[in-house]
Amino acid sequence: MSKFQALDLGLVVRGHGRHYIVEDADGKRFVCHPRGKKSEAVVGDQVRFADSGDEGVIEAVEPRRNLLFRQDEWKTKSFAANLDQLLVLVAVEPVFSESQLTRSLIAAESAGIRMAIALNKTDLPGTDSARERLAPYRAMGLQMFEVALKADPEGSRATLDPWLKDQRTFVLGPSGTGKSTLINLLVEDAKAQIGEISQALNSGRHTTTTTQWYWTDETRTTALIDSPGFQEFGLHQILAAELWRWMPDLREHATCRFANCSHIHEPDCGVRKAVDAGLISAGRYRIYGEILEELQRKTW
Ligand SMILES: Nc1nc2c(ncn2[C@@H]2O[C@H](COP(=O)(O)OP(=O)(O)OP(=O)(O)O)[C@@H](O)[C@H]2O)c(=O)[nH]1
Numbered sequence: 111m112s113k114f115q116a117l118d119l120g121l122v123v124r125g126h127g128r129h130y131i132v133e134d135a136d137g138k139r140f141v142c143h144p145r146g147k148k149s150e151a152v153v154g155d156q157v158r159f160a161d162s163g164d165e166g167v168i169e170a171v172e173p174r175r176n177l178l179f180r181q182d183e184w185k186t187k188s189f190a191a192n193l194d195q196l197l198v199l200v201a202v203e204p205v206f207s208e209s210q211l212t213r214s215l216i217a218a219e220s221a222g223i224r225m226a227i228a229l230n231k232t233d234l235p236g237t238d239s240a241r242e243r244l245a246p247y248r249a250m251g252l253q254m255f256e257v258a259l260k261a262d263p264e265g266s267r268a269t270l271d272p273w274l275k276d277q278r279t280f281v282l283g284p285s286g287t288g289k290s291t292l293i294n295l296l297v298e299d300a301k302a303q304i305g306e307i308s309q310a311l312n313s314g315r316h317t318t319t320t321t322q323w324y325w326t327d328e329t330r331t332t333a334l335i336d337s338p339g340f341q342e343f344g345l346h347q348i349l350a351a352e353l354w355r356w357m358p359d360l361r362e363h364a365t366c367r368f369a370n371c372s373h374i375h376e377p378d379c380g381v382r383k384a385v386d387a388g389l390i391s392a393g394r395y396r397i398y399g400e401i402l403e404e405l406q407r408k409t410w
């Protein structure tokens with residue numbers, strides 16, 4: 111038994127530099143800092159903390175169920191821990207980058223986190239072509255939602271609510287897709303929740319420059335975790351030789367002559383055959399090649 115077992119267990123709902131907001135079982139929030147130099151806790155972590163009046167101290171981070179993160183050549187950025195699922199929000203406009211979409215799905219798949227895609231702004235005329243671009247993702251068995259968060263808020267809520275209920279959902283999406291609209295629709299007091307936290311952390315600004323945890327209900331069973339940073343989604347945590355495993359459409363066809371097939375140039379490659387036969391989308395295969403090259407360039 112850890113020596114911190116007797117301390118309160120709390121949930122990290124926001125991190126800001128060396129300061130954290132930790133919420134206890136009753137929903138009471140405390141400003142805390144980590145003991146020692148390292149700031150290891152991330153949003154979603156369960157921590158043992160001691161509330162020592164002015165500011166609490168995080169003594170230990172409990173073991174994690176999972177951790178969603180990205181890693182480029184220079185640094186690792188953790189999004190959040192202990193997630194149930196990932197919702198990638200894209201829109202009919204602005205046109206989404208398939209590379210970014212694929213990267214976020216690979217990160218979640220390799221972290222063992224269930225995921226879905228929501229296509230927003232389906233009131234716009236470009237909906238059909240957006241749907242077409244998403245067809246490969248639907249075909250590989252991904253849960254897919256169509257919404258119009260602004261044009262049809264009630265319908266959108268009805269579409270998403272059952273999937274979100276009682277889950278901790280991390281929301282990712284490029285700028286301009288409607289992430290703020292989504293949060294404000296589902297979290298009644300979103301602005302108040304941010305305001306309260308910004309004030310507590312004395313950060314002064316109300317913008318979400320870091321990951322933010324929201325409860326959508328008073329009983330605190332359904333959570334949305336909002337984060338900036340869809341851009342530059344590095345995947346250096348993934349081994350080049352295993353990349354294909356995290357792409358369900360490639361994985362399905364990876365019956366190749368060589369067990370260590372890279373699916374790029376080898377003879378008798380099931381993946382390349384499937385691409386030629388139109389069973390794997392050319393776009394997804396191209397992105398696979400790009401990410402693979404990036405991972406193979408790794409210098410360590
Ligand atoms: N046509 C249409 N526009 C929408 C819909 N939902 C959101 N928008 C618009 O899309 C724009 C972006 O919405 P936001 O919610 O601010 O998007 P965001 O993803 O938070 O964007 P950032 O703040 O840049 O990260 C706004 O002008 C919204 O009014 C929709 O269902 N249909």
Ligand SMILES: [Zn+2]
Binds near residue numbers: 365372380
């Ligand atoms: Zn192969």
